[in-house]
Amino acid sequence: MLGCKGGLGLRYRLTLATGLVECLCFAGVVFGFASLVFVLKTDGYFTDLCVDTTTGPNGTVQTDCSGQDEQFSLVFTVASFMNNFLTLPNGFIFDRFGTMATRILGICLYTTGTLMVAFSSSALSMLLFPALSFIAVGGILFLITNMQVGNLFGSHRSTIITLYNGAFDSSSAVFLILKVLYEGGVSLHTSFLILSACKLQLPYTIQWYESDQSRRIKPLQKDFYFISPSNRMSCVLSRFFVFHLMWLSVMQLRHYLFIGTLNPMLNRLADNDPALVSRYTNAFAFTQLCGVLCAPWNGLILDRHKGKPLAPGETDKEADLRSSSLSLFLTAFQCLLFSVSASVPLLPLQYLTFILQVLNRSFLYGGSAAFVSIAFPGVHFGKLYGLVMSLSAVVSLLQYPCFALVKGSLGGDPYYVNIALTLLSLLAFVHPVNVFYHCRKLTNGRKDAAGSPTVTLAEAKL
DSSP, rough: TTTTTTHHHHHHHHHHHHHHHIIIIIITTTGHHHHHHHHHHHHTGGGGGGGEEEETTEEEEEEOHHHHHHHHHHHHHHHHHHHHHHHHHHHHHHHHHHHHHHHHHHHHHHHHHHHHHOOOGGGGGGGGGHHHHHHHHHHHHHHHOOOOOOGGGGGGHHHHHHHHHHHHHHHGGHHHHHHHHTTTTTOOOOOOHHHHHHHHSSSSSHHHEEEOOHHHSSSOGGGSSSSOTTTTHHHTTSHHHHHOOOHHHHHHHHHHHHHHHHHHHHHHHTTTTTTHHHHHHHHHHHHTTTTHHHHHHHHHHHHHHHTOOTTTTOHHHHHHHHHHHHHHHHHHHHHHHHHHHHHOGGGGGGHHHHHHHHHHHHHHHHHHHHHHHHOOGGGGGHHHHHHHHHHHHHHHHHHHHHHHHHHTTTOOOOOHHHHHHHGGGGGHHHHHHHHHHHHHHHHHHHHHTTTTTOTTTTSSSS
16 A cells, blocks of 8 residues: 555645654653753752761761662652553553544643643652653654554555654653753753644644544454454453563563662662763664664564465465464574663673664564554453553563562662563563464465365354
C-alpha cells in the first residue's frame, strides 16, 4: 500500500509523517527523566531532604542527598507505572470511543501535566508526582492512536509500528533540549510553557479513522487467528500471553531501574563531579535520539518474509509468527548484553551501556506491540495491548524497593542488584523459545497431515 497513487496515497503518507512528528516530540518525553533531574536538582527541588552529616576524625561536614535521590526515583517510578498501568483502561476507551475521543483525552492530560511542571517550584516539589504521571499517560495515548497507522501500509505494518515506537523512545531527548536551554538561560517555567503550546497547536493526525473505522481494525479470516476472536479469556490465559508478559516485564524492569537511577549512578562513578555527570547525562540523552533509527530494524526483521512464497499449507499469520521468534530472541539477547554492561562499575563503559540500552529499548516496545497484533485477534488489540502493559507496570513497581535496597542495606553500591536483574533477564528467553517450538509443531503437523485437511491455527494447542 506504500505505492498508493493519487490523493489517498498522499493522505496516508501525511498521516504517517505527522504522527511520527508527534511521537518524536511528545509521546515518551518522560523517559528523558535523567536530563530533567539534573535541572530540577539545580533549581532546588526536594532539597529539604538533603541533610548535613559529620564524618571522619576531623568532623568534616558533608551533605547527604540520598533522600532527594530516592524521592526523584519515586517520581519516576510512579510516572512509569501510570504510563503502563493505565494503558488498559485507555485501550478500552480507544476500542469503544475511537481515535478522536482518545486523542482529546491524551491532549488534555499531557497539557495539564506540562502546565503543572511549568508552575511548580522547589516549594511545590510534590507537584512533580501528578505532573509527570499526566505527561506519561498522555504520551502513551498518542502512541496507541498513532500505531494504528500501520494498518494502512499492509505488508509494512510491523515496520511502521516499530518506527512509531522508536520515535516514542527518541522523544526522551526532548528533556535534553530543555536541559541545554536551561544552561543557556531559559527557565524551566518558560520551556514547559512552550512545550504546552506546541502540543496544543499540533493538528490531529489521524482523523480519517473516525469516518473509516474498518481500516483501524481489519478482521482476518477466522482460521488465521491463533486464538478464537470470540473469547478474550482464551487470549489472556494462553501461553503466548503469559510468556509475552514475562518477556516484557523482566526487560522493562531492567530499563526502568536503569533510567530512574541513572543520575545517582553517574554521581557515584564520577565522584560527584557535576561537569562529568552533565557530560554523561547529555551522552545518554543523545543516544536516545537513535531510537527512531534503530526501531525499524526490528520491523524489517518482522516483515522480512513479506512478498515471499509461503510454505505449502502455511497461512500469512503463521508466517508472521514464525518471523517474530527471531525478533523476540534478539531483543532478549540485547537486554542481557545491556544488563551485563550496566553492571560493570566503570564510567567510560557506560557509553557502551547507553548504546545497548537504546538499541534494546527500541526493539522492546515496537516488538511487543507487533507481536500482540500478530498473535491475537485485531478486534482485541487495544484491550490486550493495554492489559499486557498494565500487568507489566505492576512488576515495574519493584524498581523502587530495589533502589531503596541499594541506598540502604547495600550502602549505595548497586552491584548485587544489577547481578540479580541480569539473572532475571534470562527469563525473557522462554518466550521466543516457546514461539519457535510452536511454529515448528505447526510445520511438523502439516507434514504429518500430508494428504489430510491442513491443521489450522485455531485447532493448534498453544
